[in-house]
Amino acid sequence: MNEIKEKDKNPEDLSEDMKVLDDLTTSEYKWGFITDIETETVPKGLSEDVIRLISAKKHEPEWMTEWRLKSFRYWKKMEEPHWPNVQYPPIDYQDLSYYSAPRKKPLLNSLEEVDPELLKTFEKLGIPLTEQKILAGVAVDVVFDSVSVTTTFKETLKEKGIIFCSISEAIQGHPELVKKYLGSVVPYTDNYFAALNSAVFSDGSFVFIPKGVRCPMELSTYFRINASETGQFERTLIVAEEGAYVSYLEGCTAPIRDNNQLHAAVVEIVALDDAEIKYSTVQNWYPGNKEGKGGIYNFVTKRGACRGRNSKISWTQVETGSAITWKYPSCILQGDNSIGEFYSVAVTNNYQQADTGTKMIHLGKNTRSTIISKGISAGRSNNSYRGLVKIGKNADGARNFTQCDSMLMSDKCGAHTFPYIEVENESAKVEHEATTSKVGADQIFYLNQRGLATEDAINMIVNGFCKEVFNELPMEFAVEAQKLLAISLEGSVG
Amino acid sequence: MLTIKNLHATIEGKEILKGIDLEIKAGEVHAIMGPNGSGKSTLANIVAGNEAYEVTKGEIIFEGKELLEMNPEDRAREGVFLAFQYPVEIPGVSNATFLKTAINEIKKYHNQAELTPKEFLSLMKEKSKILGMEEALISRSVNVGFSGGEKKRNEILQMLMLNPKLALLDETDSGLDIDALKIVSNGVNLFKAKDNAVLVVTHYQRLLNYIQPDFVHVLYNGRIIKSGGKELALELEDKGYDWIKPELVESETVYRS
Ligand SMILES: Nc1ncnc2c1ncn2[C@@H]1O[C@H](COP(=O)(O)OP(=O)(O)OP(=O)(O)O)[C@@H](O)[C@H]1O
Ligand SMILES: [Mg+2]
Numbered sequence A: 001m002n003e004i005k006e007k008d009k010n011p012e013d014l015s016e017d018m019k020v021l022d023d024l025t026t027s028e029y030k031w032g033f034i035t036d037i038e039t040e041t042v043p044k045g046l047s048e049d050v051i052r053l054i055s056a057k058k059h060e061p062e063w064m065t066e067w068r069l070k071s072f073r074y075w076k077k078m079e080e081p082h083w084p085n086v087q088y089p090p091i092d093y094q095d096l097s098y099y100s101a102p103r104k105k106p107l108l109n110s111l112e113e114v115d116p117e118l119l120k121t122f123e124k125l126g127i128p129l130t131e132q133k134i135l136a137g138v139a140v141d142v143v144f145d146s147v148s149v150t151t152t153f154k155e156t157l158k159e160k161g162i163i164f165c166s167i168s169e170a171i172q173g174h175p176e177l178v179k180k181y182l183g184s185v186v187p188y189t190d191n192y193f194a195a196l197n198s199a200v201f202s203d204g205s206f207v208f209i210p211k212g213v214r215c216p217m218e219l220s221t222y223f224r225i226n227a228s229e230t231g232q233f234e235r236t237l238i239v240a241e242e243g244a245y246v247s248y249l250e251g252c253t254a255p256i257r258d259n260n261q262l263h264a265a266v267v268e269i270v271a272l273d274d275a276e277i278k279y280s281t282v283q284n285w286y287p288g289n290k291e292g293k294g295g296i297y298n299f300v301t302k303r304g305a306c307r308g309r310n311s312k313i314s315w316t317q318v319e320t321g322s323a324i325t326w327k328y329p330s331c332i333l334q335g336d337n338s339i340g341e342f343y344s345v346a347v348t349n350n351y352q353q354a355d356t357g358t359k360m361i362h363l364g365k366n367t368r369s370t371i372i373s374k375g376i377s378a379g380r381s382n383n384s385y386r387g388l389v390k391i392g393k394n395a396d397g398a399r400n401f402t403q404c405d406s407m408l409m410s411d412k413c414g415a416h417t418f419p420y421i422e423v424e425n426e427s428a429k430v431e432h433e434a435t436t437s438k439v440g441a442d443q444i445f446y447l448n449q450r451g452l453a454t455e456d457a458i459n460m461i462v463n464g465f466c467k468e469v470f471n472e473l474p475m476e477f478a479v480e481a482q483k484l485l486a487i488s489l490e491g492s493v494g
Numbered sequence B: 001m002l003t004i005k006n007l008h009a010t011i012e013g014k015e016i017l018k019g020i021d022l023e024i025k026a027g028e029v030h031a032i033m034g035p036n037g038s039g040k041s042t043l044a045n046i047v048a049g050n051e052a053y054e055v056t057k058g059e060i061i062f063e064g065k066e067l068l069e070m071n072p073e074d075r076a077r078e079g080v081f082l083a084f085q086y087p088v089e090i091p092g093v094s095n096a097t098f099l100k101t102a103i104n105e106i107k108k109y110h111n112q113a114e115l116t117p118k119e120f121l122s123l124m125k126e127k128s129k130i131l132g133m134e135e136a137l138i139s140r141s142v143n144v145g146f147s148g149g150e151k152k153r154n155e156i157l158q159m160l161m162l163n164p165k166l167a168l169l170d171e172t173d174s175g176l177d178i179d180a181l182k183i184v185s186n187g188v189n190l191f192k193a194k195d196n197a198v199l200v201v202t203h204y205q206r207l208l209n210y211i212q213p214d215f216v217h218v219l220y221n222g223r224i225i226k227s228g229g230k231e232l233a234l235e236l237e238d239k240g241y242d243w244i245k246p247e248l249v250e251s252e253t254v255y256r257s
Helices: A002-007 A016-024 A048-057 A062-076 A116-124 A154-159 A167-173 A175-181 A192-200 A441-448 A454-465 A475-489 B040-048 B072-078 B095-109 B117-130 B135-139 B148-162 B178-191 B205-210 B231-239 B246-256
Strands: A039-041 A100-102 A138-144 A147-151 A163-166 A205-209 A218-224 A235-240 A245-253 A260-263 A266-271 A276-283 A295-306 A312-319 A324-327 A330-333 A339-348 A353-362 A368-377 A382-391 A399-408 A414-423 A429-438 B002-011 B014-024 B029-033 B054-062 B080-083 B090-094 B166-170 B197-201 B215-220 B223-228
Touching (some): A048 A062, A048 A192, A167 A205, A192 A266, A235 A245, A295 A312, A330 A368, A339 A475, A368 A414, A368 A454, A441 A454, A441 B072, A454 B090, B014 B054, B029 B040, B040 B054, B072 B080, B095 B148
Parallel strands (some): A235 A266, A245 A276, A260 A295, A266 A295, A295 A330, A382 A414
Antiparallel strands (some): A138 A147
16 A cells, blocks of 8 residues: 555546555566476577478478478568557567477376476466366367477367367378468468468467367367567467367466567468357466566467358457557358357556457358457557458358447556458448447446445456456356456556 | 534535534434435435545544545445445446345455355345346346336345445435335335434435435535424425525525514
């Protein structure tokens, strides 16, 4: 309490509530510890040699090395995009290391053989790697810095013909599938960060659900950046064949570091006829400190292709972390009657910046899409929704519904909405709704008057605001997301 | 139970309450009447701890405790309840979640066991039956899309659920139809007990037919200018406020002498 009284520079309109909240701003990022583990890191800098080295370390086949090199050559000719509503100093791509791996070669078959330091790290993070947690029924792949360290439950899944492994393993073990689908949704020519990722991607997850199979458990990948001055470039590829179903969850954290770290992932997903893929993300990369120092630059390309008839792809994301987030999980609705959904909660506090949204590209007939975006801005942060709904000329009867709600928690933050709509078919129906609200002193007082402390009141209001999105998350992750939200917003009103 | 002494309060620099004295004992029902803008809601909000108002002078003692030193949630937990004149909407939060959280916060404060979901549900059923509230309203978001009357009923439902010591009902009767007025009044009468107290703010004597006050006070321009028994309400209904307005009463006196 004493501390805030001194810090308050403009106490004139800060009520007692707001002061309590302000006090809580001191709460720190709780996943910020650094694991002291022996790593093998490639020297800083990016060149064809570095790419060959990464490829060699991963014992990749020639075609893969070639694809990386092609991507790199393309990238060199490109310019970093600056259209997003975010600001950051220039990134020196030669001052980053592009590969870091725990030195003890992780053995993928048994948890006992994983470096105990690593296991401890994941225990601290609350990630289910222990046998007991495994019984809870979530298969987990863990990517630590650049490599996948363990994939649980592989055997159970194998019986159903499901492949769930790191992308590196898939390149070795299932080259025909990787060749067929890698880059088929996000080609390396797509954008600057996708090209860079294609050149240097280190690891990530690979999921393949064969025809007619419903994956019996949630598949989950946990990403952790540990090493400093290392970029993380995961590559995830998910394929659901005809009539298949899978629900996939991705979580991420990083230690507290003063310098900014680059994270440029690519996620590609493909749904064939009657297939359904649910992709949920709880993104909690280190957001930087209260003064805006440090934090992850999260520049990610995520795209799903509903290739088949009646296929469905849903993106659900809860974005609380990163200094800068720049991502637009998108759906290409190619198959007739296919469905794309995007449910998003993006929270920014302190000096965080987020420019996020989606693209729904309607190509097939009677394709439908739903976009629900909830942006919460606090502190001095900036939160933008950017979305494109495009209806192609053959997309008869296509429909879209978009709802963008913004909630402001302070007078110094910003919320922006950039909806783009392109309709080339007369029969299409596109609806857009947008609201902006402020957490009101009257709402807080109402809840106070019923016995809730101010922080609990704010959490309740914010959770209510995000409810439509949380409803889309698997139960245990919804609980996780609510907790995360509470932590991210501690002390944010004022 | 509640003692208010020489209370002065301002909002945005404007003085609204200009010296209020009021004493409410356990088992009593008080009514406050007075023209629009006279400060009735202000008074109720200040007792409940709304920080939009600034108390410049005076004190409020509730059950021996100095209320002005307590934050609003602790006042609520100690047993002060305000049924709002304009209940607030909380989108996405169900009435049930909201009430369960509220009850359990209060229980926690008193070191009592929290209600189990089952106990909560049966309590909720029992109380909403008293008020004739549809079950659907309970799972809906707090006050969102509620009609004016439903909002008021919802306030009284909350009062019955939280079972406070002091209930401040700010124009709970406005917006209620004739039948609803009876139902809600019945709810308040069931709540009334020896060890609690009720303060109703109202413009209409009709409510006081159902909820019989022990005392009626007239608040005018930030001061209580007259207090009496329930017959005072009848008189006000009949004659309006002019006959007791101090400046008018005074000028009359001057004229006569
Ligand atoms: N936020 C505010 N800003 C400025 N003035 C205010 C504010 N809130 C209340 N007031 C003023 O304070 C005075 C008292 O208001 P209050 O709401 O207490 O009246 P009331 O007696 O409850 O009236 P009513 O019978 O219409 O409900 C009014 O003149 C009102 O305009
Ligand atoms: Mg009023």
